[in-house]
Amino acid sequence: MTLHLSSQEYVDAVDGTLSSVRQAHVARCAQCRAEVESLVGSVMTLTQDDVPEPSPLFWDHFPQRVQTTTQAEGFSASDTLWWARWKTVATAAIAVAGVVVAATIYTRPATTAIEPMDSVLGALETAASVTVEAQWEFVTNVLGSLETEGVRSSLSPSAQAVDAAFEDLSVEERENFMRLLRAEMDEGMQ
């Protein structure tokens, strides 16, 4: 048994555009045929109602009536031209604004690197000074806990190291070294 027509197929049947296969079903199915005939009857009922034709003068005056109304409301055809021009200008302005914003965002890393440089350097200096002070405090504390003889023995260079360093000096450097040494010894004797 073939399915009955769908709502869209009923409309196609009323329009005369139903497929031949479905038309064959309508020919066999009393229910679908009755429905199609009923719908066609409804359409025929509707078509009996005509719109009365207004006076020819009405058609002649109607465009002027519309124009008068649009003008009374403060609109004119040139407003649309003005709108179209300003639409272009506004679009261009938005595009320029977009480029400016994009450029600002793109260059922001460089700007932020330059502008807060002073504060960054100040912070680094503070951090550095804190580090140096902490280092000196650490060294002072360590040295303070050592015995004097222990420090002297651990920090004094060995005789071989002094000989090796002296041998690395050039002739001129040796002469200068001997001069400074004599001056130091003379000072010590005075």
Added chain:
Amino acid sequence: MRLGVDSAVVVARMSGWSARVTVDSPSSHLDLAAAADRILVAAFLAGSQEAFNVIVTRHQRNVYQLCFRFVHTHEDASDLAQDVFVRAFKGLKNFKGDSALSTWLYRVGVNCCLNQVAAKRPSTESIDDAQYVDERLDDPLRAVVRGERVAEVRRAIAQLPPKQRATLLLRVYQELSHDEIATILGCSVGAAKANFFHALRNLKRLLQP
């Protein structure tokens, strides 16, 4: 009819088409009365009031008849038709050209009419409906019977849901295709056909004694 505005060359671009209009150029003139709708729209967007007047002249009858189907009096229909064209005047800059201008005007018209009937929806149609039936070709008795029947049908149509009502009027009286109706109502062709089917069915039920 020729344009009476300053010389200008207008290129109106819309999705799917573009039109180049030479407006009152010394070397060439555009006969607006014979111009295609898209040319008229382009000329109007270029600032030509005359182009819009031609649009109104060309489409006023269809718009008026659609409005009359909703309100059933000449006064209300002419006011509604005027409202449709005023709205079109303001909104034509948004017309994309995706559909025919007539289809776009029908869309504006259906929206105006549905808003109008929703704003002052009578419980039944006016008792004076029958006097607006064109009786000039009938003999008096047949005219009365026919007028009563027509008024009865109009009352039934007025009771249909808005989309069914619009679909029925556009299909039967304006003889638009289901595709056009779907475009106007913003629905699928299948939905437009289903609306038409249910409108006819409901109408039959409402007209049963």
